[in-house]
Amino acid sequence: MQVTETLNEGLKRGYAITVTAAELDDKVTEKLKEAQPDVEMKGFRKGKVPMALLKKQFGPRVMGETMQETIDGAMNEHFEKSGDRPAMQPEVKMTNEDWKEGDDVQVEMSYEKLPEIPEVDLSGVKLEKLVVKADDESVDEALQNLASTAQDFEAKDGAAEDGDQVVFDFLGKVDGEAFDGGAAEDYPLVLGSGSFIPGFEEQLVGVTAGEEKNVEVSFPEEYGAENLAGKAAVFECKIKEVKAPKAAEVDDELAKKFGAEDLEGLKGQIRERLEAEYVGAARQVMKRRLLDELDTLVSFDLPPSLVEAEAGQIAHQLWHEENPEVEGHDHPEITPTEEHNKLAERRVRLGLLLAELGQKAEVEVTDAEMTQAIMNQARQYPGQERAFFDFVRQNQQMQQQLRAPIFEDKVIDHIAEQAQVTETEVSKDDLQKAVEELDEE
Structure with a gap:
């Protein structure tokens, strides 16, 4: 077998793979010899069918299997030796389409490799963590809202x-x-x-x-x-x-309607819920600022196919948000703009960086975390939770969609642990303003 490089341009790679007819014939013969003891054929005792007859009877089918296995083996060996990781599924095609038994097999393989990610000194990353305390006014406002719902x-x-x-x-x-x-x-x-x-x-x-x-x-x-x-x-x-x-009276009776022992207990629950919401919002702000900083710290070539696919997805999603009346995909072709391409480059760059950092830190999504994510999604389908759960378990793509944000959040936490984080206490309005600015960017 011969593997010859035909393209080496940026992240693009191309190779010509030649599998000789003699090599294929040897592998076919080896497979038939392994199967020979178990083959039964009219006129011959079990295991005594001549090799020539086996080749005539089963050779074409075994040849097809052998060609595929040999090419797959050549590809795997190449990736192991080169260390390349393809950004997307490699494109493989047979170039001598008029192939007949006795000919060499000639194959072309092309792909875009994932880039080498430069080292990032996370200890130099500086982050601000916004902290908001639930004040009495916010608690009272939430109490009044609860009272209105219990009217x-x-x-x-x-x-x-x-x-x-x-x-x-x-x-x-x-x-x-x-x-x-x-x-x-x-x-x-x-x-x-x-x-x-x-x-x-x-x-x-x-x-x-x-x-x-x-x-x-x-x-x-x-x-x-x-x-x-x-x-x-x-x-x-x-x-x-x-x-x-x-409106219901704000008293102990109202508190009992919402599962608390008394009014003070309900206020405590409200305060905890509000501060949990503030923590979640503050985390989103810190995450965006962290990603912004990481985006300025690293620079490397991006696989064009990944950027193109991401830009297409962004453009498609935004088009549907602007045209909510169109539910299906029977619409004109959507061409990504320069803005879509820039956003796609950022997402791909940060996605590759976070994946690299997560891999080096041995970040993993546990089975328990996946189960919880599936259960959270299943609640959106009342009465069909079990069917949804089974669907996800059998669908690798859906599993990846649920796993990806969990993995990303865990990597973000890993980075924050190494970064220089300072806490700043702000008002609820200041936090709200910071969250709104995220949507404007």
């Missing part, structure tokens, strides 16, 4: 307003006939909640207790029940009560 309603005089609760009986009819599911008694409806079909709740604004009112609406064209989709309907409504919202 009750009390009877009122006068007309119903948006936000009020109307208790009523209703009977829905289409073409003068009542339909299944179109009737209820003492139904409590909060006006403005959007829980009824469009146009219904607005017509109840202004009603009073004891009033009867016909509400005329049309079911949406995409309504779930086909017999009602797009149909005009009349709902005969009898108003029983009109109630105004009343």
Whole structure:
């Protein structure tokens, strides 16, 4: 076998691989000899089939397997000797397409190698960690929000307003006939909640207790029940009560509704939750600033194929964000801009650097961390958690999508441990401003 370099330009590499006919024939014969003792054929005892007959009967199939194994072996040997790590799957093609038995096999292999990542002195990296304490004002504000979600309603005089609760009986009819599911008694409806079909709740604004009112609406064209989709309907409504919202009192009873023993216990839980949110936000700010600094510390050639693929993905994602009405991928070809390419170069550079630093630090994602990540994702599919869990377990690409951010965060933590980190206490507003600046960059 001969391996000859044909391209060495930047990170691009090309090789011509020649496997001689004699080498292939020897390997085919070796495989057939290994199988010969177990071969049975009419007219011969088991294990006594002549080699010439075996080659005639099984040679073509074994030849195909041998060619593939030999080429794969040559590639693996090359990567072991050269130390090259291909950025993407190498492109391999047979150049003598008119090959016939007895000919040498000629193959071309090309790829882009991953670059050598320069050493980075992480001890010289300086980071600022923002620290925010949950003050009493923030805790009280959160308490009031909780009280509003636990609101009750009390009877009122006068007309119903948006936000009020109307208790009523209703009977829905289409073409003068009542339909299944179109009737209820003492139904409590909060006006403005959007829980009824469009146009219904607005017509109840202004009603009073004891009033009867016909509400005329049309079911949406995409309504779930086909017999009602797009149909005009009349709902005969009898108003029983009109109630105004009343926020719950901020007291021990409210605390118990949210699982705390008393009000002070609830305040403590809120304070912990707020500070956990602040820590998460501060970490995002520190992570971005760390990546910005790392981006200035290293410089190396980037595999064009990785940059091109990343730029395409960025452009595609941003296009869909700007055109949310297009759910599928039946749209014009999206060409990355210079801005997309610059962002792709940054992401690829930092991705390769973090991967290198993580590998050297022997950072690993544990099975427990993967299981937790899968469970977190599975919660987005109520009732289908087990099916999602099984799907991920069988899908390597999905596993990698879940593993990658965990690995990155662990590498970031590793870098932060070696960097010079100073803590700066700031206000909630200052932290919020820092987070908003991340979105603007």
